[in-house]
Amino acid sequence: MISARRIITVLGTLICAAGTGFFMQHYMQSPDKAAQASNVQVASVNAMQDVVPLVEEARKAAFEGEDEVQLEEIALTAAIPVPPSAAPQPELLPDAPVTLAALEDEPITELPQEEPAPSFGCDIAFEAQPVAAAMVRLTLSAPCLSNERFTLHHNGMMFADATDANGKAEISVPALNTSAIFIATFASGASAVADAEVGTLEYYDRAVVQWSGPEGLGIHALEYDSLYEDEGHVWSGAARDMASAAKGEGGFITRLGDPDAFNPMMAEVYTFPSGTALKEGMIRISLEAEVTEANCNTDIEAQILQKSGNTRMDARELVLAMPECDAVGDYLLLKNLFDDLNIARN
Incomplete structure (x- = not known):
């Protein structure tokens, strides 16, 4: 069975060849570069037309006699982020002593006293x-x-x-x-x-x-x-x-x-x-x-x-x-x- 890596390598090679032909065709049409390229032999003028049949033929050759590839358990490239096993810890404060904002204790105000219940005098x-x-x-x-x-x-x-x-x-x-x-x-x-x-x-x-x-x-x-x-x-x-x-x-x-x-x-x-x-x-x-x-x-x-x-x-x-x-x-x-x-x- 032909691996998927091999298929991708063949297809990439063909696409690169087609791109090279397209670049050369465009380059030869430029008047400034015509003289410089007069000595370059071009294998095919319409490179893309030549590449397509080659790609098709390569695909058939790669899968000839093999079953079609079944893709299972596809993992999405965008997933819910997973938190690290250990949460980041806050940085420790320096050991310098804490200085109180108030240098002197403020006296606590006395709470109001409950009013005494009225009572009648009982002088004897x-x-x-x-x-x-x-x-x-x-x-x-x-x-x-x-x-x-x-x-x-x-x-x-x-x-x-x-x-x-x-x-x-x-x-x-x-x-x-x-x-x-x-x-x-x-x-x-x-x-x-x-x-x-x-x-x-x-x-x-x-x-x-x-x-x-x-x-x-x-x-x-x-x-x-x-x-x-x-x-x-x-x-x-x-x-x-x-x-x-x-x-x-x-x-x-x-x-x-x-x-x-x-x-x-x-x-x-x-x-x-x-x-x-x-x-x-x-x-x-x-x-x-x-x-x-x-x-x-x-x-x-x-x-x-x-x-x-x-x-x-x-x-x-x-x-x-x-x-x-x-x-x-x-x-x-x-x-x-x-x-x-x-x-x-x-």
Whole structure:
């Protein structure tokens, strides 16, 4: 089989021969060159006419007895460019240090602060004023804490009360210390402190009972050998007032705390004017517990406090087991919890 390269070589040779003849014919026709070419012999004047039959004859001779060339898998000379196997890499920058455009740091402007939410002021005014019979009048004002329960602390004594609709409360409290300090605390965490100097405390003896829960405990004092229901029987049902003590006539009962408040804390104080008493005699003090629907078949935890003049105050704990509820209306008499007072004239 004749290769395609051989065919192309034959055809190229014939085309070159035809071109040479054409050039010579044109050259001989030029008048300037006629003389120079007079001695040149030309094989054929019409070279192209002679070449065509030769080309045809050569083509037939090249393919005589051979099958026609079948062209397969022709590759186009214009193809989609194929990227190199490795993409070109950027040139490395010199190792010179980078210089910042700003030589000095600019201060950062402070961000605007969030506006605080509006709130109502809740200033608590708390004042303590000493009055007769070594008592202290407390005035509490908390306009934003109306009808709020608060706990009042004073020298070991503690009870719970509540403000009125205007956030006010006024209480008279027996002082238990010459430099009396009172602290009122609310469930919200708000608190206030008041203080007063009570110079007349040395003339008075005081007995205190305090407990958690509704009413049920009470102090009973029998002055000058009195019996129950006599004039000298002093208790919450016949409490008297501080005027009796201020005159030296006898003692009085002060009830502290609100029994209707949430989680009530109560206290009761008996005050006797030992230093200014008009008579000599014995004062017997006892504690009674009334059995009620609220405290029956339960344990009452209480504290007993007693102070004579400016002496140190004594304190003791008490746990009282109340009878079954079928005993509602009865009373338990507890003696020897307080020291009796022996009053002698100076």
